[in-house]
Amino acid sequence: MKMNGAQMVCEALIAEGVKTVFGYPGGAIMNVYDEIYKQDGFEHILNRHEQASVHAADGYARATGEVGVAMVTSGPGFTNAVTGLATAYMDSIPMVVISGQVPLSLIGTDGFQEIDAVGISRPCTKHNYLVRELSELPRIMKEAFHIARTGRPGPVLVDIPKDITAEFGEFIYPDEVNIPSFKPTVKGNKRQIEKAVEAILKAKKPLLYIGGGVTLSDSSDLVRKLADMGQIPAVETLMARGAMGAKNPLLQGMLGMHGNYSSNMAMSETDLVISLGARFDDRVTGKLSEFAKYADVIHVDIDPANIGKLVDVDYPIVGDLSSVLEKFIEGLEGKINPDRYADWREVLERYDDLHPQSYVDSDEVIKPQWAIERIGELVGEQAIITSDVGQHQMWAAQHYPFDRPRQWINSGGLGTMGFGFPAALGAKKAFPDKTVINITGDGSILMNVQELVTAAEYKIPVINIILNNHFLGMVRQWQTFFYEERYSETDLSFQPNYKALAEACYGIGYDVTSKAEFDAAIKDAIEQDKVAFINVQVARFENVLPMVPAAGALYNMMLPKKEEE
Amino acid sequence: MENSHNVRRVISVLVENESSVLSRISGLFAGRGYNIETLTVAPVPNSNLSHITIATKGSARVLEQITKQLHKLVPVYKVIEHEEMVEKEMVLVKFPIEESLADIEALCSAYNGGIVNVGVSICIGMVADEPCRVKHFIEAIERYNPIEVVRGGVVAIER
Numbered sequence: 001m002k003m004n005g006a007q008m009v010c011e012a013l014i015a016e017g018v019k020t021v022f023g024y025p026g027g028a029i030m031n032v033y034d035e036i037y038k039q040d041g042f043e044h045i046l047n048r049h050e051q052a053s054v055h056a057a058d059g060y061a062r063a064t065g066e067v068g069v070a071m072v073t074s075g076p077g078f079t080n081a082v083t084g085l086a087t088a089y090m091d092s093i094p095m096v097v098i099s100g101q102v103p104l105s106l107i108g109t110d111g112f113q114e115i116d117a118v119g120i121s122r123p124c125t126k127h128n129y130l131v132r133e134l135s136e137l138p139r140i141m142k143e144a145f146h147i148a149r150t151g152r153p154g155p156v157l158v159d160i161p162k163d164i165t166a167e168f169g170e171f172i173y174p175d176e177v178n179i180p181s182f183k184p185t186v187k188g189n190k191r192q193i194e195k196a197v198e199a200i201l202k203a204k205k206p207l208l209y210i211g212g213g214v215t216l217s218d219s220s221d222l223v224r225k226l227a228d229m230g231q232i233p234a235v236e237t238l239m240a241r242g243a244m245g246a247k248n249p250l251l252q253g254m255l256g257m258h259g260n261y262s263s264n265m266a267m268s269e270t271d272l273v274i275s276l277g278a279r280f281d282d283r284v285t286g287k288l289s290e291f292a293k294y295a296d297v298i299h300v301d302i303d304p305a306n307i308g309k310l311v312d313v314d315y316p317i318v319g320d321l322s323s324v325l326e327k328f329i330e331g332l333e334g335k336i337n338p339d340r341y342a343d344w345r346e347v348l349e350r351y352d353d354l355h356p357q358s359y360v361d362s363d364e365v366i367k368p369q370w371a372i373e374r375i376g377e378l379v380g381e382q383a384i385i386t387s388d389v390g391q392h393q394m395w396a397a398q399h400y401p402f403d404r405p406r407q408w409i410n411s412g413g414l415g416t417m418g419f420g421f422p423a424a425l426g427a428k429k430a431f432p433d434k435t436v437i438n439i440t441g442d443g444s445i446l447m448n449v450q451e452l453v454t455a456a457e458y459k460i461p462v463i464n465i466i467l468n469n470h471f472l473g474m475v476r477q478w479q480t481f482f483y484e485e486r487y488s489e490t491d492l493s494f495q496p497n498y499k500a501l502a503e504a505c506y507g508i509g510y511d512v513t514s515k516a517e518f519d520a521a522i523k524d525a526i527e528q529d530k531v532a533f534i535n536v537q538v539a540r541f542e543n544v545l546p547m548v549p550a551a552g553a554l555y556n557m558m559l560p561k562k563e564e565e
Numbered sequence: 566m567e568n569s570h571n572v573r574r575v576i577s578v579l580v581e582n583e584s585s586v587l588s589r590i591s592g593l594f595a596g597r598g599y600n601i602e603t604l605t606v607a608p609v610p611n612s613n614l615s616h617i618t619i620a621t622k623g624s625a626r627v628l629e630q631i632t633k634q635l636h637k638l639v640p641v642y643k644v645i646e647h648e649e650m651v652e653k654e655m656v657l658v659k660f661p662i663e664e665s666l667a668d669i670e671a672l673c674s675a676y677n678g679g680i681v682n683v684g685v686s687i688c689i690g691m692v693a694d695e696p697c698r699v700k701h702f703i704e705a706i707e708r709y710n711p712i713e714v715v716r717g718g719v720v721a722i723e724r
Contacts, residue, residue, distance in 0.1 A: 118585055119585075119588065122585075122588065122592050123592060127639040130584075130585070132584075179639065180642065181580075181640055181642040182639050303637070304633050305636075305637055309626075309630060
């Protein structure tokens with residue numbers, strides 16, 4: 001069929017099953033928007049900033065596992081999208097971003113709104129394309145989706161010059177992708193898997209180290225099965241929260257800089273780390289030479305470059321987690337004896353009794369940890385929780401009872417403030433029947449606060465709970481601990497009236513200073529079915545604990561005070 | 566990082582011959598802080614591939630990462646870490662015509678080359694040899710007052 005390049009883009013999106021595109025028009029992408037106007041195969045959401053469009057597509061992808069799609073114009077449209085691309089890249093989120101570009105004849109002339117999009121985005125995309133001929137557009141669209149979702153997922157940028165979207169040509173969307181240089185290894189090496197199974201059987205203190213790859217590969221059921229059959233204790237990274245389920249007695253908690261005592265001690269004392277889709281991030285390992293220093297390491301990862309990057313690995317297995325886990329389970333069936341690890345489990349239980357994840361509650365002021373726990377009690381398993389970046393994010397990761405993968409959506413690798421609200425919009429578009437709550441701070445929420453308008457216009461009723469301590473809290477915490485309380489530029493006492501701000505954008509606002517008001521606000525916000533700001537005054541100087549100072553050993557934690565102290 | 570003992574390695578990369586592929590590779594090295602000693606690139610005859618030869622230095626862990634990260638780039642077909650290889654580098658040198666042409670000719674031919682151009686005021690010598698011998702050659706020509714030395718970067722082929 002003959003059509004112009006713009007229509008080809010739309011047809012390709014429809015062929016890929018895309019239901020929602022988040023974006024913002026502009027000069028170089030106008031031809032495509034003209035075709036969007038004419039079609040009804042997918043819905044377009046007009047965010048109020050390109051960064052938010054990309055985060056929304058990202059949130060959609062994290063909630064569903066499908067490829068998220070965002071569309072922006074050239075120049076500033078694209079540069080605004082870069083933070084979104086980098087966020088998705090660091091957390092391996094499948095996404096296709098389409099950007100307009102100046103016409104081919106103007107490329108390289110410093111044309112109006114021209115910027116080298118493929119050049120800028122090269123280090124923060126899995127792959128990117130500048131379309132140079134109309135005839136390659138259908139293939140590039142097909143490849144972009146394939147690359148985004150195949151192997152280790154990631155964002156792909158397709159940059160399309162304006163004259164190409166105007167040009168007419170034959171549209172044949174390929175059925176298959178053939179990129180000879182892109183064939184990720186899916187099946188784990190049989191011999192390595194056998195050796196790893198032997199190692200698990202021989203270990204006395206094995207530990208499952210569960211990373212975001214478990215969520216990305218939808219293999220949490222298999223991980224739970226593996227843990228269960230051997231009664232093997234497990235720790236989760238920030239990105240894996242929900243994989244084991246909060247109620248699972250084998251789950252020690254989250255490990256790392258703000259991990260709980262038993263998780264970090266488990267990692268420090270284990271004799272066999274079974275790493276499943278985790279990448280030994282510095283926020284997880286602390287001081288590398290002290291990390292799991294008594295352990296052999298099994299490392300299963302779809303990306304070979306993750307294996308041996310930071311720690312020496314004894315049993316490297318490159319492959320898709322689901323397929324490798326199935327082989328593990330097969331190999332261990334009938335051979336693994338849960339009693340073998342009973343002493344180990346007891347040790348960890350004692351550690352948890354000694355220093356459980358705790359905080360001292362208060363009757364005078366709302367403690368942020370209490371607020372998180374209370375949200376969990378009120379909306380629990382059915383809700384999707386997004387977050388921004390900072391103290392609130394860590395408290396949410398520590399205290400929310402995550403029961404399933406894809407329930408917890410946050411920017412882990414890049415740590416992007418302003419991610420939570422637009423990501424919540426994406427998640428709510430994907431799951432309109434679920435309660436979607438963005439747990440945020442008074443710092444983060446102002447980055448992408450313009451999305452109040454988007455949420456109101458499209459009736460996407462996400463609830464933003466602002467844990468307001470009038471501080472850029474996490475930086476303030478570091479200043480308290482490491483900079484002798486010099487609070488350089490972290491005091492946010494001057495702030496907007498959040499309730500009025502929400503209302504000015506046709507949302508609903510609540511000011512909360514007591515526990516009773518907190519409950520009432522959440523219940524009302526759910527009933528009102530409107531985008532909401534719940535502005536919660538929380539204890540100002542509360543710290544996220546435990547804390548492993550940067551580059552310290554995991555077992556050297558600053559611990560919270562106990563109730564009686 | 567432990568095992569920081571740096572070793573030299575020559576890596577050949579076979580890539581799809583497309584416009585931005587070289588910047589993908591040089592960008593990878595720059596972005597991740599890998600060292601590039603020399604880099605050469607040319608199309609592979611009768612194909613849509615290019616052959617990139619990179620001489621680099623790094624610890625064992627870094628060299629392993631370089632190979633793996635190169636593999637991850639979508640247009641990269643093949644990464645060869647050379648072990649048993651023939652490795653050559655070409656050098657062009659411009660001399661003042663006043664220098665002894667016979668000496669220069671003899672010197673160049675000792676390093677697989679010769680004088681390739683003679684003009685009114687200059688002559689140009691060319692050699693192609695192993696990188697360590699090229700280094701010796703450049704030391705040896707010092708006394709003939711070279712005006713300009715252009716090294717070509719290494720190319721290598723597995724034996």
